[in-house]
Amino acid sequence: MSGFTVKPEPVQVPGLTHLHTGKVRELYATASGELVMVATDRVSAYDWVLPTEIPDKGRLLTALSLWWFERLADLAPSHVLSDAPPPGAPADWKGRTLVCRRLDMVPVECVARGYLTGSGLAEYREGGAVCGVALPAGLEDGSRLDEPVFTPATKAEVGEHDENVSFEAVSAQVGAELAGELRELTLALYGRGREIAEERGVLLADTKFEFGRDAGGRLVLADEVLTPDSSRFWPAEGWAPGRPQPSYDKQIIRDWLTSAESGWDRAADTPPPPLPDEVVERTRAKYVEVYERLTGTPVPFG
Numbered sequence: 412m413s414g415f416t417v418k419p420e421p422v423q424v425p426g427l428t429h430l431h432t433g434k435v436r437e438l439y440a441t442a443s444g445e446l447v448m449v450a451t452d453r454v455s456a457y458d459w460v461l462p463t464e465i466p467d468k469g470r471l472l473t474a475l476s477l478w479w480f481e482r483l484a485d486l487a488p489s490h491v492l493s494d495a496p497p498p499g500a501p502a503d504w505k506g507r508t509l510v511c512r513r514l515d516m517v518p519v520e521c522v523a524r525g526y527l528t529g530s531g532l533a534e535y536r537e538g539g540a541v542c543g544v545a546l547p548a549g550l551e552d553g554s555r556l557d558e559p560v561f562t563p564a565t566k567a568e569v570g571e572h573d574e575n576v577s578f579e580a581v582s583a584q585v586g587a588e589l590a591g592e593l594r595e596l597t598l599a600l601y602g603r604g605r606e607i608a609e610e611r612g613v614l615l616a617d618t619k620f621e622f623g624r625d626a627g628g629r630l631v632l633a634d635e636v637l638t639p640d641s642s643r644f645w646p647a648e649g650w651a652p653g654r655p656q657p658s659y660d661k662q663i664i665r666d667w668l669t670s671a672e673s674g675w676d677r678a679a680d681t682p683p684p685p686l687p688d689e690v691v692e693r694t695r696a697k698y699v700e701v702y703e704r705l706t707g708t709p710v711p712f713g
């Protein structure tokens with residue numbers, strides 16, 4: 412089992428219909444058919460949504476996503492209409508709410524990898540390839556790939572992992588033309604993100620984009636973009652292939668959860684314990700650090 416220790420009860424807002432509770436986000440619809448994406452302060456680790464929230468995580472990741480949408484706009488239009496919470500929304504939705512165009516979502520997790528780790532590394536170790544793309548021999552955990560690779564996945568059911576699939580499988584699912592567009596756009600967006608992040612001493616190991624099509628059939632960038640929840644960001648100064656790289660935002664939590672101090676046994680499939688205040692504070696500081704290092708600006712709230 413994994414997922415939620417206690418499934419959260421979504422906030423009900425007059426005029427909004429609650430559609431979906433994700434691990435760390437809530438999705439609503441307005442009466443006029445727009446979508447309202449609300450980022451919470453929930454955090455997940457080892458496939459569990461933890462019982463302790465990280466203050467300001469939702470606002471930090473929403474602000475970062477907006478910052479990236481602006482810098483990707485010449486490559487792909489975004490679904491974002493406004494960052495103003497709808498009338499009647501709770502005051503604490505400010506800064507962590509995006510009102511978005513409702514799109515016809517493409518059922519493919521569009522992942523780009525510039526470095527080998529996670530499920531890509533596991534697949535490579537089994538067969539020397541990821542999503543059917545052969546890679547050179549001798550790569551290790553954290554190896555930089557000569558060229559970024561499009562490694563799509565199918566969306567998993569709640570509590571399951573996305574399944575890596577080949578480009579040919581995506582072509583069979585959505586058609587060869589759209590599959591080609593998804594690959595080209597995913598790699599272009601990744602390349603822009605990697606370039607900007609590296610200028611700031613941050614390695615973008617991999618990231619996941621989601622796309623939808625608007626009424627005109629145009630591909631539109633949806634969901635969140637280039638946040639620590641949709642991407643792996645590594646501090647460049649700590650990069651050393653051959654071992655797991657320190658995750659910018661989750662390492663503190665992972666290290667505590669797997670330490671004797673937590674008393675938690677990941678293999679026992681029991682919910683993780685609450686986080687100590689010190690782990691919460693250090694993790695919040697990491698989210699602030701990622702935001703400020705990438706954007707070059709102080710966090711836009713007190």
Ligand SMILES: C[C@H](c1ccccc1)n1cc(-c2ncnc(N)c2C#N)cn1
Nearest residue numbers: 433436437438490511512513514633634
């Ligand atoms: C998985 C993700 C989700 C986000 C937030 C909270 C829970 C789930 N989601 C996004 C859509 C979606 N559907 C139609 N148009 C859109 N513009 C979007 C977006 N983004 C459906 N699901």
